[in-house]
Amino acid sequence: MKKLFTLLCLLVVFGTGFAQLRVALLAGPHAASVDEKNSIPGWETQVKPFYGNRSGFNIGFLADIPLNNSGKLYFQPGIFYLSKGRKFQRFYDTTQIQTDTLSVKHTFYTNYIDIPLNVTYKMPLGKKAKFFVSAGPYLSFFYNGKNSQETLVAIGDSALKFNKEEDDIEVGKASRKAKTFDYGINGRAGFELGGVIISGFISQGLGNFFQTDDDANTFKHKVFGASVGFWLNKAAPTAPKKPKDQDNDGIPDVQDGCPTQPGSALTNGCPDKDGDGIADNVDKCPDVAGKLAYKGCPIPDTDKDGVNDEEDKCPTEAGPASNNGCPLPRPEPDTDGDGVIDKEDKCPTEPGTRANNGCPVVPVIEQAVIEKVNYAARNIFFPKGSDKLATTSYPALDEVANILQKNATLRLNINGYTDNSGAVAANKLLSQKRADAVKKYLSDKGIAASRLTATGHGPANPVADNSTEAGRNKNRRVELKLMEQ
Numbered sequence: 001m002k003k004l005f006t007l008l009c010l011l012v013v014f015g016t017g018f019a020q021l022r023v024a025l026l027a028g029p030h031a032a033s034v035d036e037k038n039s040i041p042g043w044e045t046q047v048k049p050f051y052g053n054r055s056g057f058n059i060g061f062l063a064d065i066p067l068n069n070s071g072k073l074y075f076q077p078g079i080f081y082l083s084k085g086r087k088f089q090r091f092y093d094t095t096q097i098q099t100d101t102l103s104v105k106h107t108f109y110t111n112y113i114d115i116p117l118n119v120t121y122k123m124p125l126g127k128k129a130k131f132f133v134s135a136g137p138y139l140s141f142f143y144n145g146k147n148s149q150e151t152l153v154a155i156g157d158s159a160l161k162f163n164k165e166e167d168d169i170e171v172g173k174a175s176r177k178a179k180t181f182d183y184g185i186n187g188r189a190g191f192e193l194g195g196v197i198i199s200g201f202i203s204q205g206l207g208n209f210f211q212t213d214d215d216a217n218t219f220k221h222k223v224f225g226a227s228v229g230f231w232l233n234k235a236a237p238t239a240p241k242k243p244k245d246q247d248n249d250g251i252p253d254v255q256d257g258c259p260t261q262p263g264s265a266l267t268n269g270c271p272d273k274d275g276d277g278i279a280d281n282v283d284k285c286p287d288v289a290g291k292l293a294y295k296g297c298p299i300p301d302t303d304k305d306g307v308n309d310e311e312d313k314c315p316t317e318a319g320p321a322s323n324n325g326c327p328l329p330r331p332e333p334d335t336d337g338d339g340v341i342d343k344e345d346k347c348p349t350e351p352g353t354r355a356n357n358g359c360p361v362v363p364v365i366e367q368a369v370i371e372k373v374n375y376a377a378r379n380i381f382f383p384k385g386s387d388k389l390a391t392t393s394y395p396a397l398d399e400v401a402n403i404l405q406k407n408a409t410l411r412l413n414i415n416g417y418t419d420n421s422g423a424v425a426a427n428k429l430l431s432q433k434r435a436d437a438v439k440k441y442l443s444d445k446g447i448a449a450s451r452l453t454a455t456g457h458g459p460a461n462p463v464a465d466n467s468t469e470a471g472r473n474k475n476r477r478v479e480l481k482l483m484e485q
């Protein structure tokens with residue numbers, strides 16, 4: 001009784017030590033046996049069949065320690081009292097063998113404190129029901145034991161004698177003694193129904209727990225049974241495991257788009273140097289705040305007028321903000337600057353007057369001057385086939401020079417012509433030389449060459465019939481035409 005009390009104290013201490021966890025009390029029946037191997041003759045057929053299971057019971061505590069946050073995987077260490085051992089019983093038929101022994105009954109009882117170290121998987125079956133399965137090694141410590149033998153012997157034909165021997169099993173290293181320490185593997189499966197536990201278990205010893213003189217002999221415990229129990233307390237809620245966050249930005253790596261670079265939740269954990277809410281890794285302008293519509297860049301200003309395109313009604317033409325980014329109305333062009341706009345100016349490249357539709361006013365050359373020049377032209381003569389002026393032409397040309405000197409705004413076009421005699425090219429060259437000769441004469445008289453234009457036309461533009469000598473004489477001429485500068 002004292003030993004059982006000591007065991008219960010150990011169980012209570014164990015349960016108290018894990019008070020902050022979930023602890024269960026379990027108890028139930030089981031059957032124990034011993035796997036024995038030895039060198040006894042006829043062991044397998046004549047002796048082993050008479051060994052049987054010992055009925056026993058188990059009681060102890062089981063702790064529940066979660067291994068993850070899923071609520072499915074647990075570490076379940078425990079401490080249990082288990083009665084182990086076996087029974088032997090054999091009846092002899094004295095008519096078949098020469099013996100006085102009628103029966104032999106042998107009990108080999110050992111009791112242990114087992115400490116299973118199991119890993120458990122729990123599968124939810126409902127709101128409060130779970131199926132679980134666990135397995136792992138166990139450590140076993142010898143608690144106490146008893147070895148007894150009862151023999152029934154016949155004396156004569158009618159008398160019987162009953163003999164009984166009993167002794168405690170001792171621990172030590174000598175023969176016929178148990179070892180203090182044993183070990184093995186075990187498994188348990190069952191159901192959790194709210195706070196109630198219903199389970200079955202099995203354990204198999206791996207060590208040789210009993211010593212004999214023959215080192216070939218081995219003894220290993222084997223137990224299978226059932227337990228019913230209940231949880232003594234509710235487990236304190238486990239703090240959720242803090243998710244991994246390499247850059248310590250408060251965003252778990254599994255949700256962080258840049259797990260090694262600190263960022264904000266707005267940018268999915270990625271850095272944002274310009275603070276525009278667009279992560280640098282997708283921001284086309286990471287150093288300047290912008291808008292998502294422009295890939296992180298500022299609103300563009302295509303015409304560089306200081307009004308961004310979203311507010312600029314003329315985004316491709318520069319204009320002031322006061323005019324919504326559009327250019328102010330421009331004055332109509334006036335190329336020659338005469339005050340008459342080009343679209344109304346009939347002479348847009350020559351300054352003129354509005355009264356003359358933008359064209360210059362050409363002064364009227366006096367008719368008397370024109371007649372004097374025309375008269376002079378009719379008195380310009382060249383020897384036939386020559387470009388040298390005849391001396392008889394000098395008075396007429398001197399009169400023309402005098403007119404040009406007095407009228408500085410006038411300029412003169414000198415046009416030379418021939419008849420159609422001879423080659424056209426030769427005639428054209430001759431007419432040009434004659435016109436140049438007139439121009440040189442006037443230039444020598446002090447008239448600026450810029451006021452004189454000499455052009456040879458050859459036989460073009462005849463003024464008479466070239467089929468007669470009189471007509472040809474008229475066609476060989478020099479025409480002078482006054483023009484206002």
